Amino acid sequence: MTKSVLVVDDEPNIVLSLEFLMTQAGYEVRIARDGNEALEAVVEKTPDLILLDLMIPGRDGYDVCQTLRRSEEWASIPIIMLTAKGREVEKEKGLALGANDYVTKPFSTSELTARVKELLGDT
Amino acid sequence: MLKRISQMSLRLRTLLFFLLLSACIPLILGPALYFAYGHIQTHNDPADSLLLFGLAAGVGLLLCVVAIGALFDVNVASPIQGLIRDIQTILHSNRNHSVDVETGRYLDHLPETVRALARQYRIQRSAVDKTIANATQETAKQKNTLETILKDLYEGVIICNLNNQILLYNQKALSLLHVSGDIGLGRSLFSVIDQPPLLHSLRRLRNRLAEERHHNHPEGLGTSFVCATVDGRYTLEARMSLVLDLEENIPTSYILTFEDVTTELSALGKRDHLLREATEGLRQPIANLRAAAEMIANSSHMDDHMRKQFQAVMLTESLKLSEKINNLAEDYHGLATTHWPMADIYSANLLSLVSLRVADEKNIEAVMTGVPCWLRGDSHSLLLALDEILHRIHDVTHAPSFDLQTVNREGRVHIDIIWDGPPLSSSEVDSWQDVRLKESIGGMSLRDILEHHRCEMWSEEVDQKRSRLRLPMQPAHRPQADKTSETLPARPEFYDFSLLSQPNRIRPEIGDCPLSELTFVVFDTETTGLKPTHGDEIIAIAGVRIFNGRILTGESFARLVNPGRSIPKSSIRFHGITDDMVKDKPPAQIVLPQFDNFAKEAILVAHNAAFDMKFLKLKEEECGLKFDHPVLDTLLLSVFLHDHTNEHSLNDIAKRFGIEIEGRHTAIGDALVTAGIFKRMIPMLKARGIVTLNDAIQASHKIVEVRAQQADF
Numbered sequence: 095m096t097k098s099v100l101v102v103d104d105e106p107n108i109v110l111s112l113e114f115l116m117t118q119a120g121y122e123v124r125i126a127r128d129g130n131e132a133l134e135a136v137v138e139k140t141p142d143l144i145l146l147d148l149m150i151p152g153r154d155g156y157d158v159c160q161t162l163r164r165s166e167e168w169a170s171i172p173i174i175m176l177t178a179k180g181r182e183v184e185k186e187k188g189l190a191l192g193a194n195d196y197v198t199k200p201f202s203t204s205e206l207t208a209r210v211k212e213l214l215g216d217t
Numbered sequence: 218m219l220k221r222i223s224q225m226s227l228r229l230r231t232l233l234f235f236l237l238l239s240a241c242i243p244l245i246l247g248p249a250l251y252f253a254y255g256h257i258q259t260h261n262d263p264a265d266s267l268l269l270f271g272l273a274a275g276v277g278l279l280l281c282v283v284a285i286g287a288l289f290d291v292n293v294a295s296p297i298q299g300l301i302r303d304i305q306t307i308l309h310s311n312r313n314h315s316v317d318v319e320t321g322r323y324l325d326h327l328p329e330t331v332r333a334l335a336r337q338y339r340i341q342r343s344a345v346d347k348t349i350a351n352a353t354q355e356t357a358k359q360k361n362t363l364e365t366i367l368k369d370l371y372e373g374v375i376i377c378n379l380n381n382q383i384l385l386y387n388q389k390a391l392s393l394l395h396v397s398g399d400i401g402l403g404r405s406l407f408s409v410i411d412q413p414p415l416l417h418s419l420r421r422l423r424n425r426l427a428e429e430r431h432h433n434h435p436e437g438l439g440t441s442f443v444c445a446t447v448d449g450r451y452t453l454e455a456r457m458s459l460v461l462d463l464e465e466n467i468p469t470s471y472i473l474t475f476e477d478v479t480t481e482l483s484a485l486g487k488r489d490h491l492l493r494e495a496t497e498g499l500r501q502p503i504a505n506l507r508a509a510a511e512m513i514a515n516s517s518h519m520d521d522h523m524r525k526q527f528q529a530v531m532l533t534e535s536l537k538l539s540e541k542i543n544n545l546a547e548d549y550h551g552l553a554t555t556h557w558p559m560a561d562i563y564s565a566n567l568l569s570l571v572s573l574r575v576a577d578e579k580n581i582e583a584v585m586t587g588v589p590c591w592l593r594g595d596s597h598s599l600l601l602a603l604d605e606i607l608h609r610i611h612d613v614t615h616a617p618s619f620d621l622q623t624v625n626r627e628g629r630v631h632i633d634i635i636w637d638g639p640p641l642s643s644s645e646v647d648s649w650q651d652v653r654l655k656e657s658i659g660g661m662s663l664r665d666i667l668e669h670h671r672c673e674m675w676s677e678e679v680d681q682k683r684s685r686l687r688l689p690m691q692p693a694h695r696p697q698a699d700k701t702s703e704t705l706p707a708r709p710e711f712y713d714f715s716l717l718s719q720p721n722r723i724r725p726e727i728g729d730c731p732l733s734e735l736t737f738v739v740f741d742t743e744t745t746g747l748k749p750t751h752g753d754e755i756i757a758i759a760g761v762r763i764f765n766g767r768i769l770t771g772e773s774f775a776r777l778v779n780p781g782r783s784i785p786k787s788s789i790r791f792h793g794i795t796d797d798m799v800k801d802k803p804p805a806q807i808v809l810p811q812f813d814n815f816a817k818e819a820i821l822v823a824h825n826a827a828f829d830m831k832f833l834k835l836k837e838e839e840c841g842l843k844f845d846h847p848v849l850d851t852l853l854l855s856v857f858l859h860d861h862t863n864e865h866s867l868n869d870i871a872k873r874f875g876i877e878i879e880g881r882h883t884a885i886g887d888a889l890v891t892a893g894i895f896k897r898m899i900p901m902l903k904a905r906g907i908v909t910l911n912d913a914i915q916a917s918h919k920i921v922e923v924r925a926q927q928a929d930f
Contacts, residue, residue, distance in 0.1 A: 156675065157643040180546045183629075183673045183689050190677050190687065191643060198546075200539040 097214055098122040100141035102132040102158065103176065104150050111203065112145060119207050129153025133161065136168055143214055145206075148177040148188070156191050163192035172213040176201070227325035234289050241281040249274035296321035300331050307335050312342055373453075375473045376460075381406045381415075384470060393453075393477055397446035406473075410453070414444040419471060422459045426468060443478075454478045484552055491552075495545055502541065506534040550671075557669040561693035562596050564623035564630070565589035565770055570596075571603045572621060572771065578604075581611050583634075585770040587622030588893040590877050591693035592630040594670050601654045602666045606674070607634060609649045610686060614638050620767060625692070625877045632688040640684035641676035727820075727847070728911035732899045735910060737763040737849075738816040739892035740774075741884045742829045743792035745784050749831045754780035755805055756794050758812055759884035761892050762819065766899065768892045774815040775885040777802040791882055809833070809840045816846065820910065824867050824891045826850035847910060851894050853917040856924070858901055870894050 099121045101112045109125055116123045124141065126132035129152040135141070144162075148155035155175055162168045175193040177184065185196045195209055211217050225233070253270035257263045299320055306314040316335055321328035367374055373390035377383055383404055394400045398409040406415070418440050425431045431438045438459040445452050455475035459468045509530040513519070519527075565585065572583035607619060616636035624631045650664040657666070667674060667688070674688045727735070740760035746753035759775035761768060777794065779802045789795060802808075823829045826848050833844045855865045859873070867890055871877075876893040907913050 153644055154647070157647070160643045180543075181550050181671070181673075183671065186629075186689060187673045187675045191675055198543075200535075200542065202539075 096120070096122045097142040097216075098124065098139070099210065100124050100126060100132065100135055100144045102126045102129075102144060102150060102155070103147040104128060105147070108147075108199075115203050115207060116145075116210070119210065121210075127151075129155070129158045132158050136162065136171070140168060141171060143172045143174070143210060145174050145176055145210070146193070148175055148179060148184075156187065159188070159193055160191045174206075174209060174213065225325075227323075227327070230323060230325075231293070234285055238282065238285055241278060241285075245274050245277040245281065249277070292323040296324050296328070300324075300328060304331060304335075307338065312339050372474045372476050375406065375475075376470055377406050377473065378470045379468060390475075393451065393475075394446060397448045397450055407447070409447060410473075411445045411447055411449075414442050415455075415457070415473075418442045418457045419459075422457065422471070423468060426459060426461075444475075450479075451477050452479045452482050487548070487552060491545060491548055494541075499538070499541065502534045502538045506531055506538070509534070557595055557598075559593050559595055559670075559691075561591055562594055562599070563589060563591055564632070567594075567596055567599060567603075568621045568623070568632075569771060570600055571607070574600065574604050575607050579608065579611065581607060582618035583607060583621050584618065584767075585622065586620045586635075586767040587624065587770060588768065588876060588889050589770060590623050590625045590630055592623065592632075593691040593693050595666075598657060598661065598666045598669065601657050602663055603632070603634070605649070605652075605654055605663060606686060606688075610634060610636065610641065613641060613645060622768075622770075626875075628692060629689045630692050632690060633685045635679055635683055635685040637683055640678050641686065643675060646674060646676055646686070728914075729909050731908050732902065732910060732913060733766050736819045737822050737892075737895065738774075738819040739763060739768075739822040739888050739895055740812075740816070740829065741823060741887040741891060742832055743794060743882075743884050744788075744832060745780055745782065746788055747828075749835050752782065753832075754778075754782060755809075755832050755836070756780050756784060756799055757792065757884040758808060759888045760812065760815060761885070761888050762815075763822075763892055763896060766896065768889070768896055770889070773885060773888070774812060775888075776808045776811065778808045779804045792884075793882070805836050806840050809836055810842060813840075813842050813844070819846065821846045821848045822851060822891065822895050823848070824851045824870075824887070824894075826852070847914065849895070849910075849913055850917060851891055851898065853920045853924075854895075854898050854902065854913070856920050857907075857916050858898060858905065867891065867894075 099116045101109060101116065101123060102125075103109050103112065104127045109127075113123045113125065121142075124135055124139075126135045128150050132144070132146070132150075133153075136144075146155045146158060150158075153161070155177070159173055159175065162171060162173070172194045173192065174195045174197055175188045176197050176199060177188070178199045180198045185198075188196045194213055197206060197209065208217075249270045253266050256266040256270065260266060299317060303314060303316045307316075314335075316328055316332040318328040318332065367385075367387035368389075370387060370389060373393050374385070374387045375383055375390050376385040383400065383402055383406055385402075386400060391400055394409045400409050422431075422438055422440060425434060426438060438461070439456060441454070441456045443452060444455050453475040455473055458472045460470045460472060461467060462469050509527040513524060513527050513531075568583075568585045568589075572585060575581040575583050603621075610616065610619070614636055616638055618636075620633075620635040622633050622635070624633060650667075651662050653660040653662050654666070670690055672688050672690055674686060676684060676686045679685050738760045739762075740758065742755050743757035744753050744755055755778050757775075757777050759773065761770065761773040763769070777799050779799045781804055784794060784796050784799070821830075821844075827850065830844065830848060837843055851867075851870070852865050855870050859865070862869075864870075864873075867887060871890050871894060874894055874897050876890060876897070902908075902913060902916075907916050
């Protein structure tokens with residue numbers, strides 16, 4: 095069965111690339127443009143991995159991540175945080191709130207694919 | 218007759234001498250002429266007779282004059298000479314010299330008058346001297362005050378005359394400038410500070426004064442400027458003020474105050490550079506990228522070769538841009554200073570203020586726990602922020618009490634607020650950020666304060682029961698560890714193991730309690746030396762309580778003790794306690810019962826506990842106490858836990874556990890470090906099957922036996 099990746103970002107130009115990138119890597123891709131949409135998408139169908147931008151409208155990425163981690167059903171979905179905030183404290187906060195990985199924008203697309211594959215056990 | 222003469226006036230007496238002298242002439246000449254006349258009659262040789270009697274009369278007159286002269290000298294000239302000497306002595310060497318009246322008794326009232334004058338002179342001079350002494354003392358006092366102020370002043374201060382020679386400088390000026398050149402009284406200021414900006418400022422001020430513009434000038438006779446040390450090493454922000462004479466119109470000297478702004482300026486410079494890089498530096502790669510992208514987008518006829526070239530441009534330029542932006546971000550985050558003034562803060566001070574404040578306002582109990590550390594921040598705004606956060610958490614969770622602690626980890630100091638219950642949602646925590654804090658400068662919000670400190674906050678679980686709100690702070694600029702700790706050797710291990718074996722005293726129910734649930738008092742003593750049985754005494758004792766696995770920093774005990782003997786110099790470098798510091802302190806008989814009260818019902822823990830226990834035991838009788846608490850020794854427990862190494866000094870273990878050491882070799886500092894170590898050991902012991910107090914005591918005993926055997930060899 096094809097694994098699915100939920101891309102949560104409100105910047106269409108990066109969504110375009112991420113969608114293309116993940117599809118190329120062989121995953122089914124869904125898109126959410128803010129925090130609430132992201133949670134709805136998860137409820138609708140549990141993804142195998144979430145690419146979660148921090149700076150999204152409504153609930154921010156930290157909030158979405160924490161909400162999922164505190165739920166029973168979705169606590170273990172691998173989450174990679176994508177962010178334009180690059181400070182060490184922010185990374186620490188992201189990991190403390192339950193992210194599996196933390197990638198600072200701009201990033202190398204091939205490296206991102208590698209990390210996704212690693213978390214999904216597809217290497 | 219003599220008495221009568223001595224009562225005569227000096228003029229009359231002098232006249233008497235001359236009368237006597239005049240009387241001598243007829244009295245001698247008269248008879249001589251009479252006898253000469255008779256002799257001429259009988260001998261008929263007038264020349265011969267006149268010669269004979271003339272000679273006799275001459276000799277008689279001479280004798281008379283000499284006698285009267287001698288009389289004059291003894292009674293008049295010599296006493297006057299004496300008086301002159303007396304006066305000179307009084308004037309020049311001994312003001313209390315007494316004037317001899319007796320030798321000058323024929324000098325009328327002269328001696329008494331001189332004497333009276335001398336007395337008057339003495340009184341006047343004493344009064345003048347006293348005034349001078351008072352004034353000098355007052356000046357000295359003012360000078361001292363001035364020196365103290367100057368010494369404590371954060372700014373460097375130099376006063377120069379108009380030839381730019383240094384008349385005065387303070388400690389700060391010396392410490393700032395001595396590396397750049399010779400600073401000294403009377404030396405030229407230009408041997409340390411670069412000349413042109415200084416002379417320029419001086420000229421401006423003198424012009425302002427000459428043209429009398431200073432009356433209306435906002436800075437008066439002062440001006441600010443930037444200058445540098447002669448070697449260019451330091452940049453100084455300086456202020457010069459002209460000093461006028463008493464009539465307020467001629468300049469006599471100038472005062473220079475200055476601060477070292479080298480680091481601030483260099484940080485500002487870096488910031489400027491970053492800003493320039495972020496604007497101008499990004500133009501070129503973006504231009505390249507945009508041009509290539511537009512070419513691809515807008516050209517309908519483009520051959521494959523061309524398209525590939527443009528694509529290559531876009532790829533390389535975007536890679537370059539990524540790298541550039543990463544470098545910029547790294548440099549930006551690495552900028553040491555923010556524009557907000559920061560200082561090194563000791564967390565115990567900050568957190569105790571927070572805990573007092575919330576207790577006052579809302580009856581929230583905030584307990585300081587853990588080993589305090591140093592962090593960098595603005596104390597007042599942090600206090601406001603933590604106060605606000607505590608209130609917010611309390612409003613949401615209704616938790617009645619909180620633990621406040623700092624943890625030093627991976628180059629950052631975390632301030633943790635811990636409560637019983639689940640963590641807060643990220644959205645909840647975020648919703649506090651933009652409220653303006655009432656007492657803050659300019660109505661700052663929590664976000665502003667956290668941003669100044671480059672801090673983020675979030676809430677997470679500690680364990681199944683408890684949660685925390687965590688604020689990672691920058692560590693202090695000062696080194697976290699005490700400098701002296703590296704050089705001093707540790708106390709030798711103390712081998713009176715019987716002191717630790719008090720199993721009978723343990724109430725059986727305590728022995729079966731898990732370590733994680735017991736109350737401990739971790740303590741340390743400082744002593745005059747290493748030999749308790751040879752007269753060494755306790756000079757400091759401190760302890761901190763561990764309750765429910767938390768180090769209660771707020772509940773600590775720290776006292777100096779008067780040992781009733783002198784403190785050997787050789788021991789002072791270990792503890793820094795001098796005779797002066799303990800002379801007003803109570804003796805062990807007062808302090809140890811207080812400590813006993815503090816440690817009541819608790820299990821005592823110390824590093825190399827036998828050493829401290831020996832000192833306590835020796836005082837039992839004197840103090841009417843019994844230190845029969847169960848005792849655990851972190852040294853023995855360390856040997857049990859880490860049998861692969863021989864490094865079990867407090868420093869070694871602290872290093873192994875990553876515990877930062879503050880105030881090492883003070884009783885409270887060492888007690889806190891030991892407490893930090895012991896707390897970490899409890900879960901490690903549990904993993905090795907040591908759960909209860911009895912388990913820990915038995916394990917310690919085994920180590921004692923092994924060590925005792927080793928000691929026998």
